Amino acid sequence: MKLKVARGYSKDASSYQIYEVPEKPGSTILDALLYVHDNQDDTLGFRYSCRGAVCGSCGMLINRVPRLACRTQLASMLLPESRHLVPSISIPEGGFELGREVLIEPLPNLERQKDLMVDMTPFFKAYKAISPFLLEKEGSEHFMPQPTVRELERYTNCVLCAVCFSSCPINGKELDYLGPAALAKLYRFIIDPRDAQRSMRLEKGNSTTGWWGCQFHANCAYVCPKGVTPNYAIAKARKMIRERTVAISKEDS
Numbered sequence: 001m002k003l004k005v006a007r008g009y010s011k012d013a014s015s016y017q018i019y020e021v022p023e024k025p026g027s028t029i030l031d032a033l034l035y036v037h038d039n040q041d042d043t044l045g046f047r048y049s050c051r052g053a054v055c056g057s058c059g060m061l062i063n064r065v066p067r068l069a070c071r072t073q074l075a076s077m078l079l080p081e082s083r084h085l086v087p088s089i090s091i092p093e094g095g096f097e098l099g100r101e102v103l104i105e106p107l108p109n110l111e112r113q114k115d116l117m118v119d120m121t122p123f124f125k126a127y128k129a130i131s132p133f134l135l136e137k138e139g140s141e142h143f144m145p146q147p148t149v150r151e152l153e154r155y156t157n158c159v160l161c162a163v164c165f166s167s168c169p170i171n172g173k174e175l176d177y178l179g180p181a182a183l184a185k186l187y188r189f190i191i192d193p194r195d196a197q198r199s200m201r202l203e204k205g206n207s208t209t210g211w212w213g214c215q216f217h218a219n220c221a222y223v224c225p226k227g228v229t230p231n232y233a234i235a236k237a238r239k240m241i242r243e244r245t246v247a248i249s250k251e252d253s
Contacts, residue, residue, distance in 0.1 A: 002100060004103045004104065030069040045116060053226075056161030061106060068163065069104075078099050087217070107166035155228060165180060167223045174209070174213060180220035180230035184228055
């Protein structure tokens with residue numbers, strides 16, 4: 001099996017290198033890259049940490065889709081995609097030969113540092129901007145109904161891998177847009193009854209760089225390796241704002 005791997009230090013100066021890797025049952029893309037690094041080319045740059053799909057370190061563009069290398073099966077990348085990102089991510093150099101090669105590139109929407117490694121600073125800047133920690137209410141106990149707990153669990157599963165950020169067409173155009181991961185985390189605190197600033201958090205996203213910047217391409221939900229659905233969170237936050245506006249209008253009249 002062949003890996004077609006992007007090499008270089010900037011997006012505009014990519015070259016591609018072909019590596020032959022053995023086909024073993026259960027092998028992941030990360031396994032293949034580690035094989036290349038250990039046996040063929042130790043100059044290849046990529047990130048990984050836990051190999052268990054919970055650290056989010058190994059995000060990269062694999063066959064035109066942002067994914068975690070540690071949970072992407074090598075054999076599955078020889079088959080056609082059943083779905084595609086909208087708009088699709090353009091691939092330079094004419095793409096790759098599906099069924100014989102696996103194309104591996106750095107995540108889009110972030111500056112490349114070396115080969116498959118990108119600068120995560122813009123992603124974490126947006127994440128930090130929403131104050132991603134509980135601002136706890138006073139009191140010793142806060143009881144939550146099970147439906148609230150289940151909804152919270154969906155949004156606490158995020159591993160900050162930035163694959164949603166990289167698949168988002170808006171993040172590719174608008175540098176100030178908070179992006180799917182940050183907005184999903186913001187919504188997570190809005191629905192948490194233990195948080196003391198829920199109304200403030202809803203307002204924090206009430207702009208074109210927040211809730212209203214999304215165009216609902218739904219790439220974020222498609223690529224998320226942990227099943228987080230930022231598009232649903234954004235839609236629900238918009239609904240909350242509309243309902244609040246209607247309520248205020250009725251009070252004023």
